[in-house]
Amino acid sequence: MSDLSVETTRIPGLLVVRLPVHEDNRGWFKENWQRAKMTALGLPDFGPVQHNVSFNAHRGATRGVHTEPWDKFVSILSGRAFGAWVDMREGESFGQVVHIDLDPSTAVFVPRGVGNSYQALEDGTVYSYLVNDHWRPGQTYPALNLADPTVAIPWPIPLAQAEISEKDQTTPMLGEVEPMKPRKTLIIGALGQLGRALQAEFPHADLVDLPAALGETSEPLVEQRAPASVVETAPQPLDITDPDQVAAWPWGEYGVVLNAAAYTNVDGAETAEGRRIAWAANAGAPATLARLGAEHGFTLVHFSSEYVFDGTVDPHTEDEPLSPLGVYAQTKAAGDVAVATTPRHYLLRTSWVIGEGKNFVRTMAHLAATDVSPSVVDDQVGRLTFTDELARATRHLLDIGADFGTYNLSNGGDPTSFAEIAKAVFALAGRSADEVTPVSTADYFAGKDLAPRPLRSTMDLSKIESTGFVPQDAMVALRDYLARYSAG
Template sequence: MGPDRTAAVRSTAIPGLLVVDLILHGDDRGWFKENWQRAKMTQLGLPDFGPVQHSVAMNHTAGVTRGFHAEPWDKLVSIASGRIFGAWVDLRAGATFGTAVTMELGPDTAVFVPRGVANGYQTLNDETVYSYLVNDHWSPEKRDAYAYVNLADETLAIPWPIPLSEATMSDADVAHPRLVDAQPAQERGTVVIGAGGQLGGALMARLPKAVGVTRTSLDLGDPNSFTSVDWSQLDTIINAAAYTAVDDAETGSGRQTAWATNVTGVAQLCRIAAEHRITLVHVSSDYVFDGTAQEYDEYEPPSPLGVYGQTKAAGDALVGQLDSHLLLRTSWVIGEGRNFVSTMVDLALRGISPTVVNDQFGRLTFTEDLAAGIAHLLDAGAPSGTWNLTNAGPVQTWADIAADVFELCGRDRKDVRPVTTQQYALQQPQRLTAPRPRRSALRLDRIVAAGFQPPEARERLTTYVAALLGAR
């Protein structure tokens, strides 16, 4: 048997296809190996792929040949007894499509096969036992997501030790298409929850391959609606949905809905993301802070004032426990549809002079830039954690922004009458007003360092108002 070797993980010509040198502990009784040891193998560089099913294939004679199948899951293949000639073909769309790797495997070697890479093998000994761990449960319905290529493809020219004319193969494997006709493996996709909202619409425009889900089919506040999505085929969830009725959240019914949507619903998304190894992108709010700091960085602990802020902070804490997540904190969001800026434009054109608070400070965030920043972080493979993302530029009050809008509409800036938050609340005694953070400015250093420079808010405001005026 020889001395024990040092375990190692080696790369191959196919990206993500990894060879694992296993340690065999042997004596005159036989041998023992740790076929999958999560802590050690992930430390060596094997993905923490979360296997959920262990399957074993007994092959009675040498020359049994199986493949090529690219299933919609990752797997770790190994040999329990005997020896095989293994072959793998990359069927993922891209520059390495059609790349092949071959090697012999015995009990002392395993191979990690990523989703979309086709797996095939030929037994070299009788009574060969082939083992594989997979991170999704097999079901016949998932066969539609398989990709195949023929074992005898002339372009691949796999050097099978036993000629295929003498091998034992299934009729299905013999009938698989040649490489030129092979369909690329389905990629795991992205779903945008809240696609009908202002940010959701901007995300769908930025990510045209994403699947958009509206509240009609998936309501975060309804635990029975989560079955509307096939989560097993996703690698990214972007949650752009939330209960955002800040004032209504202070009422009895509003409080229940806010917690059901922003906390219980987010907890369900976290469970799904963990189970299926999905990256969760979650959009949070400046309302998780009490507004006492001049600016907030990503490491400031939450200090919410009202129910809405409390629910967002609770949801953030849940998301932060995931191994793979991006938590985007933003403020004062403006997109298509009814919002503060569109309301000010409407008032300006109708000749109305509104009262607007002048003691709340922050920066606008236009949805096209928020969506672009999220896409940038995903494309760059940004590390998990919290990221602030608003537009850049000077900190302003709502009254400052309203005056800018009036000026862009040809009105006098002085037509906007500034008032304090307290004065504004007194003007609406019939309405319950939630506490709001006085200062909402978020530091942008981290996302700028990651290569994304948010545009100036005033620049975006000018373009946005011009588009609204042009549509009238």
């Protein structure tokens, strides 16, 4: 009896699993699917939802090559079979073939887009397969002729002597097959600061945006503000808080959903209207996406905030207990809890986001250009996060297949206060840094009805750095950003 093992093949993602079979005079027993042991050896945690069994009455029964739009875990429950798989996915491996003999000690993980076929080698062969989506009538998918000479599957029993369905006898040859495209990427909140950066990093993604009322923003505490930037019309609206719109959306077409949408008006969230919107956008919508991710198997990337902490710990780590202060912070924390329930998720906690649109750095640059001398809080300390850096980190985690979970992400370098950042912007604009007057949060709050802010926003970046990602220094990124902003 061999140990459980997982072997790679020349088709990317197609894995052969060797199963221990325990035999005695009564027969045999095996663990046909054992999630914990198999995923520890590299099998994807693909979340099967349906178990199908095919009984093949006679030797020579031959089925396939079928390319259903889901992952499969195939195995033999009784008898023997010859299994063959053809990569039908768009890409360099299109047309690649793998074939092996199957008995109860062998199983195969077949990723979406790889055609599956087999031939029974004994009467009464029972073929089993777990799938991670429900079969539905009317679904279409690529199929390949069993006799295609290009792939030249070496069937042990000649096809002329095999039992083949009429449908499988009329499927096209490889040159006539349209390769299966990969599941798409969806960006929600595509016209926000982060959404625009994600568009640049994921240029072929589908784009949707929340209704304008669900995407208001606010800035750090500063006495003078710049006019809001003009925002283009959203390419396609999708209200994640509307059950009818959610039900009508084709979630099964997506492999990755990037949720960059949020209500970030920290002070507005303290009002009766803002509180309702913030809970819907920041907590309810992520909970809906988490449920959909579990149901459809897509990877959910959700962007959160250091506001989920009260700012008394320095630096913040990924496992720090949540301790939100105001309503906005509470809704973001609730969203974090919801996202963590879906199996395939990356939760990126970030701080002080700067991108294309209304933000603190652009406000300071505008004030520097218009001879305004602002007062800026100097006891809120953290690091800037530029949206292109956040998008780059997102791409990095997805590309390397990093462990799912929570990651802190900001630009690197020494922590600074908002006042220090404002002084740096003024100096880069040719104004004296001394024209920025530091003020404490307590003094700034005096006589104003504002939401509480965390004073310490610096995050520990060691977890994402351990994946090979190196954050760019925030001050270097600031200089580059202002150079682009000035040129524009």
